[in-house]
Amino acid sequence: MSTSKLFLCLFFQFTFLVFVFNPANAQGLKVGFYAKSCPKAEAVVKDVIHQVMSVAPSLGGPLLRMHFHDCFVRGCDGSLLLDSPTKQAEKDAIPNQTLRGYQIIDRVKTAVEKACPGVVSCADIVALVARDVVVELRGLSWDVETGRRDGRISNATETFGNLIGPTANISTLVNGWARKGLSVKDLVVLSGGHTIGTSHCSSFNERLYNFTGKGDADPRLDSEYMEKLKLKCKPGDQKTLVEMDPGSFKTVDESYYTLVSKRRGLFQSDAALLENKETRDYILSQAGKSFGSFFKDFGVSMVNMGRIEVLTGKSGEIRKVCSRVN
Known part of the structure; x- marks a missing residue:
């Protein structure tokens, strides 16, 4: 075989491999997907989120968490946003009942629709909002791949087995994230999202009062931190909110990792990260x-998560209103 033919053969093999194994290409996502169809889309989203976060920064955590909860059930298709008249949609499931900020997504959608009717999906808006709230709370920006389309199905029962709860052990965490195509590094990096936001006492109450069913506490939890939590959360408390990253729960920073290293992670799933060499390191x-x-790692892992089981091309639809199908 001549040198030129060998070069062409290798070139096409390489191109084929890149096409097949690059998830973004295979799924039809790309940075700047709306550059021609709605060039102002990302600027509109950014402007609305800037306005919201300037007066309600506590919504940053819930809006970031919304992207996680959407992607882990049926992929990043906006199915979390759908309403059900019989209260059987994803948002009605127990793990999602504490989510807040749907009205902000609706506000962003209204602004984007005004600029470009019927062009930008609700699934992409959720992804862009997640990035923009992180930036507003002093995190670094990243390029969000867009091109997702919206799903038409939302079922509360599908949250079970897909959404991984705060009591998960390390095996459940690693295996659950692997099923979504995410690595152990993605797991520990995106767990850093706990740097912002709050949690209800009910998510960790048993760590304080009934860890093994015998009225005991989780021995992995720092005793001083545990006593502070007990002052805020009484047995059976379902409503009180506690900062996940005390002192900086409205700021994206690395203090979450400092807390976890000192056995002061709020959830069992935080403590579990110290039980795996890669996550602990x-x-x-x-x-x-x-x-x-x-900061840089977080953007990379958010892109990875944003590729989970997306709908692109002619699949799904572009919803006119995020809470209902067209």
Whole structure:
């Protein structure tokens, strides 16, 4: 075979491999998907979120969490946003009942529809909002791949087995994330999203009062931190909110990893990260730093998560209103 023919053969093989194994290409996502069809889309989203976060920064955590909860059930298709007259949609499931900020997504959608009717999906809006709230709370930006379309099905029962709860052990965490195509590093990096937001006492109450069913506490939890939590959360408390990252729950930073390294992670799933070498090593590498690799890593892992089981091309639809199908 001549040198030129060999080069062409290798070139086409390489091109084929890139096409097949690059998830973004295979799924039809790309940065700047709306550059021609709605060039102002991302600017409109950014402007609305800036307005919201300037007066209600506590919504940052819930809006970021919304992207997680959407992607882990049926993929990143906006199915979490759908209403059900019989209260049987994803948002009605127990793990999603504490989510807030749907009205903000609706506000963004209204603004985007005004600029470009019927062009930008609700699924993409959720992804863009997640990025923009992180930036507003002093995190670094990243390029969001867009091109998702909206799903038409939302079923509360599908949250079970897909959404991984705060009591998960390390095996459940690693395996659950692997089923979504996410790595162990993605797991520990995106767990860093707990740097912002609050949680109801009910999500960790048993760690304080009934860890093994015998009225005991989780021995993995720092005793001093546990006593502070007990002052805020009484047995059976379902309503009180507690900061996930005390002192900086409205700021994206690496203090989450410092807390976890000191056995002060709020959830059992936080404590579990110290039981795996890869996740523990990452935690220790970020703990105590003012500006480590977490900021950059977070954007990379968010892109990875945003590729889960997306609908593109002619699949799904572009909803006119995010809470109902067209």
